[in-house]
Amino acid sequence: METPLEETDEGSTGGVSSLEIEVFLDRRTHPRFPFSIFLSTLLYCGEVASALYMFVLYRNNGDIYWMSFTISLIITGAFFDQITLLFFNKDSRGNKVVLLIGHILLLGPIVRCLQTTIHYHKLLKYLTLEAEESQDSNPERNKILQRKIVYSSQCILRQDNAFKCMRVVQAFVSSAPQLVFQIYVTLTIKELPSGRALLMTCCLLSAAYGAILCSTLAIQISNDDTTIKLPPMELFYVIIWRFLEIISRAVALALFAASLKLKSLPFLLVIYFVSVLAPWLEFWKNGAHLPSSTEDSSVVGTVLMLIVITLLYAAINFSCWAAVKLQLSNEKIFDRRERWGHRILHYSFQFLENVMMIIAFIFYRGETLLNCCYTLVAIHVLIIYLLGFSFMCLFYHYLYPRKSDKIL
Structure with missing residues (x-):
């Protein structure tokens, strides 16, 4: 036995x-x-x-x-x-x-x-x-x-x-x-x-x-870490939203990089490090206090952990919306409140980035990139991104699950 x-x-x-x-x-x-x-x-x-x-x-x-x-x-x-x-x-x-x-x-x-x-x-x-x-x-x-x-x-x-x-x-x-x-x-x-x-x-x-x-x-x-099960309709909207967002962002980045080659690197690094530094700027603005739950832990270890979380958070935001707001001064790390302002701000800036990359592609494209209309490709990429944004808005406005009726 x-x-x-x-x-x-x-x-x-x-x-x-x-x-x-x-x-x-x-x-x-x-x-x-x-x-x-x-x-x-x-x-x-x-x-x-x-x-x-x-x-x-x-x-x-x-x-x-x-x-x-x-x-x-x-x-x-x-x-x-x-x-x-x-x-x-x-x-x-x-x-x-x-x-x-x-x-x-x-x-x-x-x-x-x-x-x-x-x-x-x-x-x-x-x-x-x-x-x-x-x-x-x-x-x-x-x-x-x-x-x-x-x-x-x-x-x-x-x-x-x-x-x-x-x-x-x-x-x-x-x-x-x-x-x-x-x-x-x-x-x-x-x-x-x-x-x-x-x-x-x-x-x-x-x-x-x-x-x-x-x-x-x-x-x-x-929902306070409550296990939530998404019904088929809600899950369908999330899948379509995320696929459209990832596809449009990846194609825009690839077109931009293929057009400018190494000249595109500074612009991409700026986009990434803005996402890295934004939570830390807010952290310092709030008084630069470590989360209270880490008082008994090593300060160096806590800072290293927060840096790793910030780098991953920025990597997510570089490709799509992370769906949460990082708060380094909060012991919960992530903001549990629903913030339409944070949502709209992220998508507005990322749409602006995509437009700038598409414009750079149109004006500085290589002659061997595509054998079709460049303007049509640019319009398709932006439309796909806007469709993904629309599915996101529909999901959060009409289908967002609440703890009271979707709890397992």
Whole structure:
């Protein structure tokens, strides 16, 4: 018989609360497997595999410049993915060596997905035993079984939280820049082999999925961390909004970069660092006090953590709207209030950026970029962005879920 597992608290389980476990085990006979873990792993494998294929293709063709950027972006994203998963699973007690080797080989998502699947099947077995032995008069045996059920549930929910954060990191640290770069390569050499088309598709799906997760996590934050389930209609609007936003932004950035080459770099850096510095300017304006929840922590560690969060927040805002407002002086880090002003301000500035990049493309385009009407392409890009903005407005005005009627 398996040895009883000690009960674990919320701090050791990646922030999994007892309420989340109760929600997860609401249907005691057959709790739902978190398929977002499987989808995240599938996207990770598809993106890495297609990037490695293009790496080999670029190397065989002697395209050292394209090869270097392609492999650098995918390795950077994979590295941060491993760091994210390790951060959430720092308390793993079994098979530490196997898990660590998996992360070193950049196979962490695959290993964690298999681990979650094993815990899920164990949970089903424990629930079956609990149903069969519900009339058992042995309280000690029932207590051990309850501990096993809680522990397996904690492991599954912890991995679900870890993969959500990993997907956001992957989407905006690797997938979105990779998508822009591969579109840039296609515009420059006017070729679209099947390998690059597959890589661009995986990157688009990954970036859009990360943006969708940003929206759902923002809804959860604004509703006091209550688990919210989006009905099909609301989810459809979020998907369309995010896909249109990511596509239009990526194409605008690629057209701008392909037109001006290295001259576009200062402009892009300014856009990014404005998003980085904006939360810190507000932080200093409010008195430069660290969040009160970090008083017992190392000041240096807290500042480093806030810098990392700010860099990721700026990377998200560079590609799409982050769906939340960062507040470094607040112990909750993110503003839980709904701010139409913040929403409109972001989209107004990003639309202005897109217009400026499109104008630069029209006036400074290379003669080998496209074989069609440049003005028509520019209009299509801006219309797609405005359509995405329209879907966003419709969602927040009519379909935004509230805790009172959408709580699980």
